Amino acid sequence: MDREVAGEGRRSIIALMLGALLTTQDAAAAGDALGRALYTNCAPCHGRSGEGGFAPALAHNPHLADPRYVLSKIRRGSAVMPPFGEQLTGREIAAVVAFLRSPELQAHRP
Ligand code: HEC
Numbered sequence: 001m002d003r004e005v006a007g008e009g010r011r012s013i014i015a016l017m018l019g020a021l022l023t024t025q026d027a028a029a030a031g032d033a034l035g036r037a038l039y040t041n042c043a044p045c046h047g048r049s050g051e052g053g054f055a056p057a058l059a060h061n062p063h064l065a066d067p068r069y070v071l072s073k074i075r076r077g078s079a080v081m082p083p084f085g086e087q088l089t090g091r092e093i094a095a096v097v098a099f100l101r102s103p104e105l106q107a108h109r110p
Pocket residue numbers: 038039041042043044045046054055056058061063070073074077078079080081082084096100
């Protein structure tokens with residue numbers, strides 16, 4: 001009887017852990033979708049695949065390694081790039097930055 005109860009406990013702990021894992025993956029997938037959707041704001045200048053055009057390429061751009069620079073550029077923009085700090089929430093900016101770094105955007109070869 002005691003052993004059965006302990007077995008139940010273990011099973012529910014495993015179920016809980018699996019649940020947590022699935023939620024993390026779902027959250028990551030949702031973040032990917034959000035970042036991809038928000039990148040449509042950037043594509044007209046930076047290219048659909050981050051290949052650049054009017055604006056510098058974001059695929060294989062060494063500046064992406066500097067999170068402070070990237071965040072400041074997106075939030076504040078520059079003389080030519082519009083600022084997105086008012087338009088996008090912190091979570092949305094994080095999602096778009098994750099998308100910039102993702103294999104999907106970085107797949108473009110110059
Ligand atoms: C109207 C055109 C335009 C749009 C839209 C735009 N950008 Fe830019 N962006 C630029 C230009 C031009 C530069 C280069 C000049 C500069 O650094 O300001 C730039 C620079 C950057 C840089 C720095 C690149 C480097 O090598 O220094 C990042 C990162 C960036 N943009 C991300 C984004 C993201 C993310 C979005 C969408 C949320 C976006 N941009 C939307 C025009 C644009």
